[in-house]
Amino acid sequence: MKFILNNEDVGTTLPPGMPLLDFIRYHQHLTGTKTGCNEGDCGACTILAGDLKQGVLVYRAWTSCLTPLGNAHGKHIVTIEGINMLPALNPIQQAMADNCATQCGFCTPGFVMSLAGFCLDRKTPDAENAIAAIDGNICRCTGYKSIERAAGTVAGLLTDRNGEEPAIFATRQQILPEYFAGIKERLKSLIPTLNGELNPPSDTHPRFVGGGTDLYVQQPEAIQEQPIRFLLGQELLKGITREDNRCVLGASVTVNDILESSIMRTWFPALGNYLKLVSSTPVRNMATIAGNFVNASPIGDMTIFFLALDATLELSDGQSVRTLPLRDLYKGYKQLNKTSAEYITRCWFELPGDSTGFNFEKVSKRTHLDIASVNSAISITIAANLISDIRISAGGVGPVPLLLTDTAAFLKGKAPGTATIKQACAIAQLEITPISDTRGTAEYKRLLLEQLIKAHFITLFPTLQVELLL
Template identity: 60%
Template structure:
């Protein structure tokens, strides 16, 4: 069962709305609070917004679930009041989702800036009010947090009467809960479920009656480790875990900007990295991202373990080099060297919360030759939306090795890239359009890496 249905039909809390059932509209947003332990620190209370329409009930074991009813007070709380005072609600159907996302922002450790407050509602869509009034309300909410400093967010929200007083005692209540390892039903026919953000869109009816092995809270599949110039990620690490990791942000200075192009905050909070690989979409953003990092996967059937390069994992449209009983346990890639460059690009009809028409990632390693000229010693180039599977452009990458970056090189590799792709015309664009997009994204990579190149020479 999905969390949304449990909330509405079993708990009869109907403030959480049924909208798209695909995680796009945000009307069903709720909060999940859990204790997370960082290295050498005591467990901290952490809240994240999620789309309850895509969250299987098994994934909330041991967590504090907060619906819109859970933030009500004797009168409108300051978040609700801001929405009312700024006329930020009209039909009101989407309003509970906006308020829950803003409540999650108040319970987060992010800097209380207007920009971060607006980013917290990037998974919520309003069809009738107009966003300027919502932006004003969001700015009012961020002002509520200006004096928080280092106070624990839940304590501050309770003390300042932003949210009900009971939030100040949630950490202790979660600590008292009996530890319970929960993985769901076992058996040869059990389906593996991570975040469920795609499975429950594509196979909703099938999944609600399936035997499931829940992977999201399997501690052996979690964690991010930096060791021996490698990044090792547990398969159940979420997109948010990856994007907010301080060490990875230092290696990828634009990581936050890349991650913002992928889905929305509530989806990123529960979507797993390995799930994106297994979903096998030809335009999977994370798959394209990690292909350009020469990522290796570790698979297990519970007894035997094997490794496979990500570039060989997808064998055909929605087909994988993976047996039904196997699941990804972890993945790793070599961290960028100081003389390395990495970039991710995506074109979609909307900037945010949309599926790519074409996406691409490029990783370059540079060195100087005997004459002191900068040359490319290694290149990794990937692209999505241009074939039945995520594509690693092997010939194009090989041609780049040993070359000096200039305008003529870019024109040459675009010609080679066109021979390695097989786009089709569909709802996201014609074959000709997708070929043009990949050419433009390759240009974008190089112009970002080498701003001295002349864009007009590439027209």
């Protein structure tokens, strides 16, 4: 493996399945990157990963506890030590100090790294986006208002950027060290020296790993000992394109890739509202759609999203390719209709027409950084004031992500009126089998699903609001 770590060229033959956090702390002795929850929740281990995408240098915040060392291959990995400008603080660190935004300081490096990522991002440099950039960082002692003020101060440092390349502007304004200005050319020089993809010999049976955000929560020790085929960096598995009336997504497309896609934003104008409910910025930067599908969680947010769109998967075992509707992927709890040799290469769905509405809803105990108690999505097409086609997906109410087929069958051909929707909610209760767990009782989840189905119709047909709320 070869990559740039802060300002140093690094090569290592350590196991590529090792968590990147362990390499940083225990092999490079860069202990400013903290070990916290090891689940991607606290943000203490936040680092930046810089990569060339079609010749453009793009930096993303990652939680280093949840991604394998192999995903650093060919990238620029930045830790808190890599943005220091000793003997002084850099302006991001100074903003935290000036606004009294740190007490014990354990979480501070993660906040600083997320704000450094904001300074290297191409989003509008305003306070709202600066605060959104730290949605993956948790502080238990300072109080968020002071941290938000620091984020606003950092946003103010970027007001004169005016379209200049973020890394160049940040170095010119002495927000980040000067070496950042040369990273783009260094990565271009590094790419020809890379020994292809980090894949095991063909006679092994590898574990497929994308961003690692699910696998490294569940079984980090076991994965380190296995041969791994890394999918996150494979160009053939990236990209979101339109082919005729289909939207085609590579399997390694991340949640934030979807959020930034002009195609997805055109057809789903409320996409930002949906996806801000999915985990946090660093996890959305790593989590792939295929990983969410094959994790087979009954409450996988992207699975529920794409079920309502009737997505189709393409799977390959390296020799042959087949297609499979996403709705047919799940045979039982954590049981998939695929072999261990198969992996998803891409998926697609038909782009909705003008008469089709879509909505996604999620209820969880926290707005950010939480999994759903119940989530649901709907795709509904109206013709001559009647429902001509409809799909409703639901998560958290059964052993697998569900399509409510009986409910949809009842609604098809009817007008979306109050009495009809209430009857549909009653039918939905017969299709689900929720259980009581830490995210709520079975009775509570039944109530939530009913409310989310009503929320779909209230959102898409606002005139129903008063009647449905009674």
